[in-house]
Amino acid sequence: MTTDTPLLSIENLTTTFDTDAGLLTAVDGVSFDVGRGETVCIVGESGSGKTVASESITRLIPSPPGSVDGTIRFEGRDIASMSESELREIRGQNIAHIFQNPQDALNHCYTVGWQITEAVQVHEDVAKEAARERAVDLLNRVGVANAAARLDDYPHEFSGGQKQRVMIAMALVTNPDLLIADEPTTALDVTVQAQILRLLDDLQDEFGMSVLFVTHDLGVVAEIADRVVVMYAGKVMERGDVYEIFESPSHPYTRALMDCLPGGDRAAGGIEGTLPNPTDPPDGCRFAPRCEYAVDECTRGDQPEEAELSASHSVSCVYYYGGRDASVITGEDDDGDWSSSPGGLADD
Numbered sequence: 001m002t003t004d005t006p007l008l009s010i011e012n013l014t015t016t017f018d019t020d021a022g023l024l025t026a027v028d029g030v031s032f033d034v035g036r037g038e039t040v041c042i043v044g045e046s047g048s049g050k051t052v053a054s055e056s057i058t059r060l061i062p063s064p065p066g067s068v069d070g071t072i073r074f075e076g077r078d079i080a081s082m083s084e085s086e087l088r089e090i091r092g093q094n095i096a097h098i099f100q101n102p103q104d105a106l107n108h109c110y111t112v113g114w115q116i117t118e119a120v121q122v123h124e125d126v127a128k129e130a131a132r133e134r135a136v137d138l139l140n141r142v143g144v145a146n147a148a149a150r151l152d153d154y155p156h157e158f159s160g161g162q163k164q165r166v167m168i169a170m171a172l173v174t175n176p177d178l179l180i181a182d183e184p185t186t187a188l189d190v191t192v193q194a195q196i197l198r199l200l201d202d203l204q205d206e207f208g209m210s211v212l213f214v215t216h217d218l219g220v221v222a223e224i225a226d227r228v229v230v231m232y233a234g235k236v237m238e239r240g241d242v243y244e245i246f247e248s249p250s251h252p253y254t255r256a257l258m259d260c261l262p263g264g265d266r267a268a269g270g271i272e273g274t275l276p277n278p279t280d281p282p283d284g285c286r287f288a289p290r291c292e293y294a295v296d297e298c299t300r301g302d303q304p305e306e307a308e309l310s311a312s313h314s315v316s317c318v319y320y321y322g323g324r325d326a327s328v329i330t331g332e333d334d335d336g337d338w339s340s341s342p343g344g345l346a347d348d
């Protein structure tokens with residue numbers, strides 16, 4: 001970590017929705033930074049609040065029913081105090097989003113070339129011909145073959161992977177500082193997924209972008225992350241440098257997610273149990289009701305303060321306080337090899 005201002009700094013982000021069932025807290029006091037040129041992954045099961053957290057940054061959350069609280073600084077400027085037009089500028093130029101389903105973001109009535117050209121012309125004061133040339137360049141850059149010829153094709157004429165490449169090209173139009181990618185490869189088959197991840201990695205080097213990547217898949221995290229934020233039921237369970245997270249996963253939830261990777265103890269079944277009701281979360285650690293190591297203390301008070309395991313690794317778990325023996329969680333041998341530790345509930 002440097003002392004420079006991070007590109008994006010999020011403190012105590014809390015996003016709620018007014019629902020028929022009561023106030024739903026989707027993201028509850030989450031803090032993290034994204035440095036320049038860095039890839040930060042938010043990982044957690046479905047419903048953890050990953051999408052809501054990432055969409056709260058540029059206020060894509062519909063309000064009402066949504067309400068975003070906390071401090072979000074982009075290049076040191078507080079987004080909450082920005083006017084709608086300043087925010088539009090940030091969204092239009094500095095921060096780009098790509099999503100899981102590119103077909104939702106592409107207009108099926110217009111050719112891909114028209115859509116990219118339009119985006120270029122919104123951003124830059126250039127003539128149609130120059131905008132089309134730039135569209136061809138961008139499509140080439142993201143690996144769409146025969147880019148010039150494909151400009152006149154409609155979205156349905158592209159495969160899923162190609163559509164995601166087109167979306168990435170559109171995101172690159174403004175040369176953004178930060179790309180927020182929400183499960184952009186989840187709908188794709190594994191081979192295409194790997195190609196898209198590699199493409200993002202190359203583009204990041206080339207354009208010097210930061211990436212905030214949302215995924216439920218720790219396998220993807222291992223591929224691309226510099227740093228990891230593990231979320232569960234709106235809270236951060238653990239965060240750290242990617243090597244520390246994989247070498248010494250310290251929260252039982254992180255370890256359970258790792259057991260879900262191919263070859264892990266939970267590879268077939270996933271984690272036992274379900275997320276708590278977000279309108280009525282349990283006291284104590286949100287994961288306690290599903291945690292095989294939970295003790296009484298885990299079910300009282302608030303989510304534990306994050307304990308610092310190193311300057312770049314922290315965990316929200318009572319086992320790291322008050323002289324408790326965390327090796328119960330991390331394995332007696334303490335060799336940092338999660339796969340050899342006592343993993344699943346093992347009673348089945």
Ligand SMILES: Nc1ncnc2c1ncn2[C@@H]1O[C@H](COP(=O)(O)OP(=O)(O)OP(=O)(O)O)[C@@H](O)[C@H]1O
Nearest residue numbers: 017024026045046047048049050051052053216278
């Ligand atoms: N517009 C909304 N109104 C009410 N509740 C919402 C809204 N959007 C999200 N939520 C709730 O917020 C919680 C977090 O949802 P979110 O989509 O962020 O999860 P996620 O971690 O991205 O999951 P997934 O992996 O399935 O995409 C969920 O309980 C969800 O039902």
Ligand code: NI
Nearest residue numbers: 050051052182
């Ligand atoms: Ni999501």
